[in-house]
Amino acid sequence: MTPAPFSTRSLDSLSSSLPGTPTMNREHAFRNKVSISFPRSRWCGNLKRTGAQVSMSMAVRLTLLILAAGQAVASAEPALGIRKSPLRQLLSVYSESPLLEGARISIYVLDLETATEVFAKNPDSLVNPASVTKIFTTAAALCLLHPDYRFKVEVLADKEPVDGILRGRLYLKGYGDPWLVEQRLLQLAMKLKVAGLKQFSGTVVVDDSFFDDRRWGPGWEQEIEGHEAYLAPVGALSADFNTVRVLVFPGKRIGARARISLVPNGGDVRMAGTVTTSGRYTRIRLEMEPGPRRDRIKIAGRIHYRSAGWEGRVRVSRPALHAGYAFAEALRQLGVRCRCHVRRGQAPQRAKHLATTWSPPLSEMIRKVNKYSQNFMAEVFFKTLGAEILGPPGSWEKGRQVMSQFIKDNLGMPPGTYVLHNGSGLNDVNRVSARQVVELLRYMWGRFDARADFLASLALAGADGTVDGRFERPGIIRNLRVKTGGLHNVRALAGYASNRAGHTLAFAFLASDFNCSGKTITGIIDSFASALVESDASLRVDESALVVPESAVEFAGP
Structure with a gap:
């Protein structure tokens, strides 16, 4: 999902709109004498056609022959007529494409079964990883907070209700819960009603002191203007991802005003x-x-x-107040008479506990972060690491310190060999190498207590998350578990590939500063990852199983 010119926002949530790699008609290619070359122009995504599309597998073979200067690169099995090429050489074709000329590239592939290097190109070059940053955040959260970690939101008061009536101050205290959605607000309000609350008049004091007051992370200032939900501010007390849903329904006839609703319908918007x-x-x-x-x-x-009906989301500017108004509205929906106003403050130590709501376990929530590249939740995890390990209030600086220590202790990477300033990967403040990403993947593969949850959080090729609609060929679907990354002039893919021999390959392909379209780069990266899946025990690939992205070749007439 990418308008031109690009805005510096994460493109992961839009990746479902990218088309899958097309397949072509081989016989038609022969009849039209198609020649294949790599264009040198800046706009390398443009194609010249001769009225017919060419077989992608044929494109692979012809490209290999060109690069090998006429020397055969595939072994033949005469009995079956199968041509196989060394995986390393095929990966070189993708990584050395003239389409990547001038780009900053870092690639690394490791066989986790044999602990051997499969392929490397500039593996130690630091590149902007975009949303691949999120796998560092979620891995640290799983290992340091525990897969069963749950966030909480408390309701407290200065005194107990009398005969179902509460007057004075009602405190809503948050501890970073990023999943306080409308249903859970209603459940929290229901606990008060079941306990006998019938009427409340006074002040809802919202306490978000578990985090500091900085709402947007490092790098977010590069595009802080606007209303986009993916840039929602971060706070210790948040409701519905600190966004408001706008619902629009048509009127009874053409020309009539449409019906518009806000969810949650609070007093701050x-x-x-x-x-x-x-x-x-x-x-x-x-x-x-x-x-x-x-x-x-x-x-x-x-x-x-x-x-x-139509639905849109916009971010709010005052997270805690937004949550307080949403909670008061939840009380009203359940029949509790509520006359109050909302302000920020802190709950006193002597305040009496009335109710608590707990989030789903961390192991479930990281699936939203990695599969759908949820920026807000990733930054909440980053700040929570700082608050829980170093003490509240949580901050991006404390989160960075905890992350740095985690990487040093478990991955052996000293500070200064990488740059990680936030937890989501937004914008131009993070730098890692492909080898460092693969080292993290290798470490999580060996963490028996966290491995299953981490793997389950990654998007399944062709099946869900940000790669739903990509990798749609039967042999590739569900054989890749990946995290995508995309910003203006940045594309990244990292994760695990299960090949035909049952070996698991950990890989990372990071690309930035390229001179052609993002769609072109995405096609090359997808073909690279698909080749990993198609490889056999001897790390050779059946050429007929391969597909070259349409944008990676130029078609010329005879």
């Missing part, structure tokens, strides 16, 4: 503008304007009269 029911396609624009007391969402556009 106001809506301005209208949407019209139309006979044309749906087109809606959102914009968030932070205010001194309330945020204002500006909406405009149209919705098709037959639409089942």
Whole structure:
């Protein structure tokens, strides 16, 4: 999902829109005498066609022949007519493509069964890993906090309710819970109602002192303007990922005003503008304007009269207040009479405990982070590491110190050999090498207590997460568990490949500063990873099983 020109935002959440690698008609290629060459122009994603598309597996063979100067690189099995090529040489074809000329590349592949190097190209060069950074964050969280770690949110008060009536201050205290969604707010409110609460009047004091007051991490300032949900601020007390959902439904007839709802419907956000029911396609624009007391969402556009509904998300600017208003609204929805206002503060030590809600275990939540590249949750984990290991308040600096010690103790990488300033990988502040990424993957493969949860958190090729819609060939689907990364002029892929011999290969392909389209680079990386899966016990690959991305070759007429 990538508009041009690029904005420096994570493209992982959009990767489901990237098409899978196409297959071509081989016979048609022969009939049209297709020649293949690598274009030298800057816009190397552009193609020249002769009316027919060429077989991708044929493209692999012809490219190899060109690079080998006419020497055969594949072994033949006459009885079966199968041509196999050494995996290392095929990987060199991808990694040395003229399309990557001038790019910063770091690649490393390790066979975890034999502990032998399979392939390397600039393995120690430091490259921006984009969202591949998240596997460092989630690995440290699993190992240091424990897979069963749960976040909590507490409700406290200065005194117990009397005859179902509570007056004074009600405290909502957060400990970094990134999964306080609407359903859990309702469950927390239900605990109070079941305990006998019928009416509350006074002040909801929101306590987010478990973290410091810095809301956006290092590197986020490079694109802090805007309303995008992937840039939601980080706080110790957060509701619904510190975003507001905007729901739009068509009116009863064309020309009528559409119905608009906010979820959660709190007192810290106001809506301005209208949407019209139309006979044309749906087109809606959102914009968030932070205010001194309330945020204002500006909406405009149209919705098709037959639409089942439209949903968008915008970030909020004051996380704790947003959570407090959402909690008060949850009480009202359950029939508790609630007349209150919300402000920030700290719960006193003597406050009486009324209720607690616990998040799902960390082992479940990291799946959202790695499969769908959830920035907000990754940064919460990063700050929580600092708060739990070094003491509250959690901060990015404390998180960086804990991460540095974890990497030194377990991966043997001293500070200064890499750069990790935040937990999500947003923007241009992190640098690692492919060898360092693979070393982390190797370490987690050997951690019996955390291995299963870590593997389950990675996206399955062609099946879910940010690679749903990629790697769709039957032989590749579900044989790669990966983390993707994408920013402006950055593409990355790292994870585990299970090849035809049952060996697990840990790999990382990091690319930045390239001069062609991101789609072109993604195609090369995907073909590289697919070749790992297609390799056999002798690390050779059946050429007919390979696919070269369409954007990696130029078609010329006879």
